[in-house]
Amino acid sequence: MPYTATHLAQPPAREDIDSLTGAAVLEFGTPWCGHCQRAQPLIEGALKDRGDVAHVKVEDGPGQRLGRSFSVKLWPTLVFLKDGKEVERLVRPQGQQEIADALQVLAAPAG
Template sequence: MPYTATHLETPPTRDAVDALRGAAVLEFGTAWCGHCQRAQPLIEQLLEDQPQVEHIKVEDGPGRPLGRSYRVKLWPTLVFLQDGQEVARVVRPESAQQLQDALARLRT
């Protein structure tokens, strides 16, 4: 699944994320967040040629259990997962290289 432009209406549960198989990028943020908006071209560029990497875009905020379970404090936060386990994390990416380095930790 390539880049996803919109946040999921209903986020997955932590159990569902932990049960994922393969490579995935879990992105936390909001549509109105300026940092999130600025990062979108970098994220889209990263994932455009990675159809084997699932992109799960989750709207985050107070009381949102999935974000709290990952201790998300700033947006966007991208959690790189291999078989449901975190292998890398990038908070407020400023360069394509930061994202490429995290992606390299996945088996794609």
Template sequence: MPYQATHWATEPTRQAIDALQGANLLEFGTPWCGHCQGAQPLLQAALSAYPDLQHIKVEDGPGRPLGRSYRVKLWPTLIFLRDGKEVARLVRPESEQQIAQALALIAP
């Protein structure tokens, strides 16, 4: 599953995320966040090189347990996972290159 344009309808549990296999990108943000909107073309371009990587887009906010478990403070926050473990994190990425470099750390 490549680039995910919309947020998942149901937030996954931390246990489900920890159990993921392979390379996964976990994105926290909201549809109305200007920084999140600005990052979408960068994400889409960077993820185009990784069609098999799962992009999990989660709406975040007060009281959302998954975001709190990752200590998310600003949006968008990108968490790059390998076998459910955090390998890298980007907060408010400013370039496709930043995202591509982090993806290279997790993707085969």
């Protein structure tokens, strides 16, 4: 499941995120956030050929528990997960290369 253009209608539960298997990018933001809008081409470019990485796009905001459980403070925040565990995080990425570099961390062997 490469790049996802729209936010989920309902955010997943933290337990569902923790039980993911394989590589995933959890993206927190909103459709109206300017920083989020500017980052979309970068995120899409980095994920377009990465069918091995699940992209979970979550609309964040006040009272949204999933974002709070990941201590999200600024949008967009990308949390890179391997088997449900955070291995890397980018806040307001400025370039496609830094996203690609974080994706490489997902591909690295554990250890």
